[in-house]
Amino acid sequence: MKSKVIAVVGPTAVGKSALGVLIAKQMNGEIISGDSMQIYRTMDIGTAKIAQEEAEGIPHHLLDIKDPDEPFSVAEFKERVQLLIDDITNRGKLPIIVGGTGLYIQSVLYDFQFSDQGRDKAVSERLAALLEREGPQSLHERLNKIDPVQAEKIHPNNTRRVIRALEVFETTGMTMTDFHNRQVEEQPYDHVLVGLEMDRDVLYQRINERVDYMVEQGLLQEVSRLYWNGYRDAPAMKAIGYKEFIPYLEGVYDFDYAVALLKRNSRRYAKRQYTYFKNKFDIQWYTIAPSDYQEKFETILSDLAGMRN
Incomplete structure (x- = not known):
């Protein structure tokens, strides 16, 4: 029951x-x-x-x-x-x-x-290096191009979530918004x-x-x-x-x-x-x-x- x-x-x-x-x-x-x-x-x-x-x-x-x-x-x-x-x-x-x-x-x-689907250490390390090189705003702009709904929800300084959203897309071909909608x-x-x-x-x-x-x-x-x-x-x-x-x-x-x-x-x-x-x-x-x-x-x-x- x-x-x-x-x-x-x-x-x-x-x-x-x-x-x-x-x-x-x-x-x-x-x-x-x-x-x-x-x-x-x-x-x-x-x-x-x-x-x-x-x-x-x-x-x-x-x-x-x-x-x-x-x-x-x-x-x-x-x-x-x-x-x-x-x-x-x-x-x-x-x-x-x-x-x-x-x-x-x-x-x-x-x-x-919720799962760890799409976790890929190599991708996350590459995105972290990109963050170090280009800064949080650049990474957030990348997210905005592929998933504006999530970009609106995530502050550019919340780099952990920005990287996670980009990582999911790069490893699965689906955005976080796609996952939520499914x-x-x-x-x-x-x-x-x-x-x-x-x-x-x-x-x-x-x-x-x-x-x-x-x-x-x-x-x-x-x-x-x-x-x-x-x-x-x-x-x-x-x-x-x-x-x-x-x-x-x-x-x-x-x-x-x-x-x-x-x-x-x-x-x-x-x-x-x-x-x-x-x-x-x-x-x-x-x-x-x-x-x-x-x-x-x-x-x-x-x-x-x-x-x-």
Whole structure:
């Protein structure tokens, strides 16, 4: 019999964390973070990591498991989550995935297959030499010519992933995007997807307010500490909430511009999240508003009651 899993998804700032805690309390569950950035230690404010008091005693997994300069992949996420689902289920509790990183959650719920197909040491060494000779931008431009979809997703400074994508193409004749598109969507779990959506203007206002709150809570100090501790070029620092402040710290533009840029990037990210979830998942959507959170959450709990053992 398949393990039962609930996933709570939607754009940033819509209220996923609060709903996840409520479901866990009501249904004897534990939460698995479905956010690609909350895995990093010391990156708390900019990733909107749930505070201890907000968790209300509910265990939260996959938080603070990596340093900001450590690599993390979709494949590793999937492997870790599968183990957590087994563990939580075996202890008689309900696994609840809560987050907004669509590809990560999709990889678990539809059992994406990741392998080392295409690994070729000679090719990777040649690409590494090319990187040394021509620099990261040149290598990224090569990737953009063969696989613009992946190139858009990978920052030029994330040379490990750029080389991997080029290596796959050179050894198999297929791009990483081709591999992703050929994934067979299996469903290893008896899962229910709960999606939260909100009027766009209201959501954007909430995002702007969240950024202001992050700044009040010390976001600049968090970014500065990471910057001065040697993480400036770490892939994690390319995330929204961090990358906007590096030029400010280097005197490129002023603080107000950095904050405005963060708000704009966060709004655009929310739009991309919403589009991804709409296109890739079969989701039960609930339209909510700040004024009716309690009522809508009670409706969701009622709808989920059928999953109880």
